Amino acid sequence: MNKSGKIPLFKTNFNTIQKIAPGVFTLTFPRTEDFRPGQMLAITLNKAEDPRLYSIASGNFEKEYRILFDIQSEGFLTPRLAELKSGDTLYISRPFGSFYGGSGLDWWIAAGTGIAPFISMLEVGMAEGKTLIHGGRKLESFYFADAFKLVLKDNYIRCSSVLNEEGIYAGRLTEYLLHIENLPMDINYYICGSSQLVVDVRDLLIKRGVPYNQIIAEIYF
Amino acid sequence: MIKENLFGKTLFELQEIVVKLGFQKFVAKQLTDWMYKKRIHSFEEMRNLSKPTREKLAEKYKLSFTDSTSVQESIDGTKKYLFPLKGNQFIETAFIPEGERATLCVSSQVGCKMGCLFCMTGKQGFQGNLTAGEILNQIFNLPDFEKLTNVVYMGMGEPLDNLDEVLKSIEILTADYGLAWSPKRITVSTIGIIPAMKRFLVLSKANLAVSLHSPFEEERKNLMPIESVYHLPKLLDEIRAFEFGGQRRVSFEYIMFKGVNDQQKHINELARILNGIKCRINLIRFHAIPGTPLESSSNETILRFQDGLKRKGIVTTIRASRGEDIFAACGLLSTKELVKRKKNEVY
Numbered sequence: 001m002n003k004s005g006k007i008p009l010f011k012t013n014f015n016t017i018q019k020i021a022p023g024v025f026t027l028t029f030p031r032t033e034d035f036r037p038g039q040m041l042a043i044t045l046n047k048a049e050d051p052r053l054y055s056i057a058s059g060n061f062e063k064e065y066r067i068l069f070d071i072q073s074e075g076f077l078t079p080r081l082a083e084l085k086s087g088d089t090l091y092i093s094r095p096f097g098s099f100y101g102g103s104g105l106d107w108w109i110a111a112g113t114g115i116a117p118f119i120s121m122l123e124v125g126m127a128e129g130k131t132l133i134h135g136g137r138k139l140e141s142f143y144f145a146d147a148f149k150l151v152l153k154d155n156y157i158r159c160s161s162v163l164n165e166e167g168i169y170a171g172r173l174t175e176y177l178l179h180i181e182n183l184p185m186d187i188n189y190y191i192c193g194s195s196q197l198v199v200d201v202r203d204l205l206i207k208r209g210v211p212y213n214q215i216i217a218e219i220y221f
Numbered sequence: 222m223i224k225e226n227l228f229g230k231t232l233f234e235l236q237e238i239v240v241k242l243g244f245q246k247f248v249a250k251q252l253t254d255w256m257y258k259k260r261i262h263s264f265e266e267m268r269n270l271s272k273p274t275r276e277k278l279a280e281k282y283k284l285s286f287t288d289s290t291s292v293q294e295s296i297d298g299t300k301k302y303l304f305p306l307k308g309n310q311f312i313e314t315a316f317i318p319e320g321e322r323a324t325l326c327v328s329s330q331v332g333c334k335m336g337c338l339f340c341m342t343g344k345q346g347f348q349g350n351l352t353a354g355e356i357l358n359q360i361f362n363l364p365d366f367e368k369l370t371n372v373v374y375m376g377m378g379e380p381l382d383n384l385d386e387v388l389k390s391i392e393i394l395t396a397d398y399g400l401a402w403s404p405k406r407i408t409v410s411t412i413g414i415i416p417a418m419k420r421f422l423v424l425s426k427a428n429l430a431v432s433l434h435s436p437f438e439e440e441r442k443n444l445m446p447i448e449s450v451y452h453l454p455k456l457l458d459e460i461r462a463f464e465f466g467g468q469r470r471v472s473f474e475y476i477m478f479k480g481v482n483d484q485q486k487h488i489n490e491l492a493r494i495l496n497g498i499k500c501r502i503n504l505i506r507f508h509a510i511p512g513t514p515l516e517s518s519s520n521e522t523i524l525r526f527q528d529g530l531k532r533k534g535i536v537t538t539i540r541a542s543r544g545e546d547i548f549a550a551c552g553l554l555s556t557k558e559l560v561k562r563k564k565n566e567v568y
Contacts, residue, residue, distance in 0.1 A: 007416050040450070050416075053450070098442075099449040195334040196346030198446065202338070203512050212338060212514045217446040221334040221347075221382060 007042045007051060009091035014084045015064060021140035023071045024113065025082055026057065028064040035060055035095030037120035038218075041067065042093035045080055052077045055116035055192070055218070056095060059123030065092070068116045068143060099192070099218040101126050106188045109201055111135035111173065114193030117218065119144050122151060131155040135173035135197075137162050174200055183208050191217045224283040228256055228361075229354020231389050232398045242277055252278075253398040260361055262286055285354075286362050289314070299544030303556070304359060306331065310348050311556040312377055314359040315549040319541075324371040327359045328554065329387055330378025335412055337432075337445045339476060341510045341548070342377045345557035351378070353389035360394070372402075374409040375430070377554050381409070381417035391425050404428075405468055412447045413456045422463050430503070431456070433473040435482045436490035444478075453494070461497050472501045476552070477518035479507075483526055492533035501536040508542065508550045 015028045035056055042051035058066035071078045084090075101108070101121045108118045108130055115134055121127060122144070132152055136142050137160055148156045159173040169176050177183070189205055191198050198217040206212055227235065235249035248270065255267045263284060264275045289302035300316040315326040331348035333340070360372060372394065374380040380387045391407060393399040404426035411418055412432045422429065433453075435441040442448035460471060473495070477483050491502070504527055507517035518526070523539055530537040544550050 097450050098438075098452065194346070195332075195336045195343065198336045199344050199346065202336070203344070206514050207512060213440075213443040216442065216449070217336060218449050219334060219336050219446045 007093045009042065009044065009047055009051065009093055012090050012092055014088045014090050015086060017082070017084055017086075020068075020143055021138075024068070024141075024143065025071075026066050026068050027081060027084070028058070028066045029090055029092070031058075031060075031063055031065045032092070033094060035065075036098075036100055037124050037126060038097065038099035038101055038117045039095040040097045040099075040117075041065065041095055043067070043081075044077065044091050045084075045089070047091050049076075051091070051093065053221075055099075055120070057116040057119040059120060061124065066119075068113050068119065070113050097218075099190070099216070101130075101190060102188050104187055105129045105131075105184070106190055107184070108132045109134075109173065109177075109189060109191045109193075111193040111197045112141065113143070114191075114197065114218075114220065115143055117192055118190075119147075122147060127151045131157070133157045133159060133173050133176060135159045139163060139165065139168075174204055177201065177204050177208075183210070185209055185211075187214065189215045191215065193220060195219045195221065224281065226285045226352075226354050227252065227278070227282045228284055228286065229352055229357050229389065229393070231353075231392050232396065234389075238282070242281065244274060244277075248274065250398060256284065257361075257393055257399040260366075287355075287358055288362060289364075292364075293547040293549070295544040295547045295549060297543055297546075299547065299549050300365070301544060301547050301549035301554075302359070302363070304355075304362075306349075306351070306355060308349070309559075311559045312351065312355075312359070313549070313554040313556060314363070314376055315544055315554065316363065316365050317543050317549075318365075318368065319543075322370045323365065323368040324373055325360060325363060325365075325369055326373050326376045326549075326554075327356055328376035328378055329356055329374055329380040329383050331556070332560070333378045334382060335379050335445070335447055337412065337447075339434075339444060339478070339507060339510070339513065339515055340552045341555040341557070342552070344510070345555055345560050348560060350383040351386060353386045353393065356386060356390040357393060371406045371408070373407075373430075377556070379412055379414065381411040381414045381421055384417045384420060388421070388424055391427050395426070405470075408470075408472075410474065412445055413451050413453070414447065415451045415456055415459055418456070419459060419463075426469060428470040428472070429460075430472045430474055431460070433475050433491075433502075434478075436487055436494050440482065444481075457494055457498065465499065470501065471498065472503055474503050474505060476505045476507050477523050477526065479516040479518045479522070481515065483518040483522050485529065488526060488529035488533065491530060492535060495535060501538060502530055504537060504539045506540075506542050508545055508553050510553065 012029050018026045040055045044051035054067040057068040142158050159169040159176045161172045239248040264279045291303045293301045298318050302314045310331045312328040317324045332345045333342045334347040336343045394402050407427040410430040527537045
């Protein structure tokens with residue numbers, strides 16, 4: 001942090017952008033230093049503008065950082081990120097934050113692009129023994145589904161209140177969590193998403209008897 | 222055409238507007254006199270502006286104030302006002318009289334993104350930021366305005382997540398062209414968004430209150446998800462490094478949770494991590510919210526905790542609970558029942 005309160009930012013060049021679903025993109029750029037899965041970057045296109053925070057969605061063995069974002073129609077940054085061309089300049093912070101996953105049989109819970117930190121954890125081999133519950137509306141909303149399915153197998157649970165597809169729970173992820181029998185009480189729950197998702201899921205888990213200090217949340221703000 | 226509201230604009234913003242309209246810059250100062258010093262509610266009442274000027278202003282802009290639609294009064298004299306906003310949204314504001322002092326607790330957002338475990342506002346999610354005009358409307362349009370001695374930004378929302386509008390509102394409260402209040406009468410609370418806190422400290426002279434609630438990172442993370450993003454040691458380093466000057470105050474809010482953060486180890490660790498910071502700790506009794514796994518520490522425990530901190534040389538006060546019977550006390554403000562959930566939520 002410098003004296004003006006701005007997070008120190010470093011210039012880098014954007015490498016690739018890939019549309020992975022309607023309005024949803026991954027963006028890659030050179031990795032400048034080590035990080036732990038679950039950490040984030042502050043990103044902006046112009047140093048004069050306040051950066052926005054994005055979870056890193058790549059493994060720390062890769063040469064690049066990857067972030068995952070969806071275009072917010074009234075968003076300040078995401079519509080412009082989606083227009084980037086290879087070689088354009090980005091300003092990024094050092095990786096920071098501590099939404100680190102654990103080594104136990106944890107459950108990961110996310111909605112939409114809240115899946116990003118769990119992609120990073122998956123790519124460094126932290127998914128072993130984990131259960132992922134991902135909420136989305138459409139089939140293409142389950143980003144990186146093939147990779148998760150390959151590792152997590154039956155412990156990869158997709159929830160959608162609008163889809164009626166085999167292998168996908170027909171209902172919101174909160175309904176899934178409300179109705180599932182034998183909800184484990186002795187593991188950690190990691191939640192990532194909007195404040196409403198985090199609050200709703202946390203309240204539900206607590207109501208079902210999960211101790212609050214086994215619930216770790218990262219809120220997109 | 223939707224007309225923009227001039228109320229809540231800073232002098233600089235008004236100067237830009239009047240110059241664009243073809244008026245002299247001093248018209249902006251006339252506008253601030255009428256809006257902020259005389260607190261009038263229409264262009265027609267601005268008697269030192271020419272009729273064409275008033276007409277042109279009214280053609281392009283509006284002066285809009287919103288009355289509260291309900292008020293609840295506590296047995297202790299605290300009043301909770303409900304203010305409607307555009308888009309069928311609502312905020313709450315608490316007026317807390319106490320002897321010679323009368324404090325207004327204003328909201329800065331509709332709902333809150335921060336999701337603290339103990340806070341009722343967080344349970345309604347986030348619906349939007351208030352403009353400086355909407356923040357100031359809670360003050361200027363308060364029936365008890367004349368009694369006000371202090372304003373605290375501790376209502377709904379995280380003020381530093383809406384820093385630009387909060388700073389504008391503070392400027393209007395403290396500038397000579399506005400209410401010309403001393404910044405000592407204003408306190409802004411934060412859960413610790415470090416970059417915004419640094420900007421606030423540089424760009425404002427108002428007091429700072431930091432929601433602490435535990436001196437241990439892992440414990441704080443369970444109570445406040447922000448700890449995963451901005452860590453307590455770094456937050457305190459930034460505060461320690463800032464030159465507050467003689468008058469400006471920094472305080473730490475500490476809600477007392479039974480068996481969670483009220484033990485001797487917490488006193489010891491608070492003393493360690495706050496070393497070198499001239500500050501005060503405000504101990505707050507927890508006001509239970511529905512579905513919470515937390516309970517308040519007993520009064521005896523709170524007194525013992527205060528004593529323990531004082532023995533370590535830390536100025537420690539216990540905040541009196543006010544307005545609990547009308548859900549106006551700390552952490553209880555919420556308009557959740559009035560929020561319409563989005564149909565397209567993905568989860």
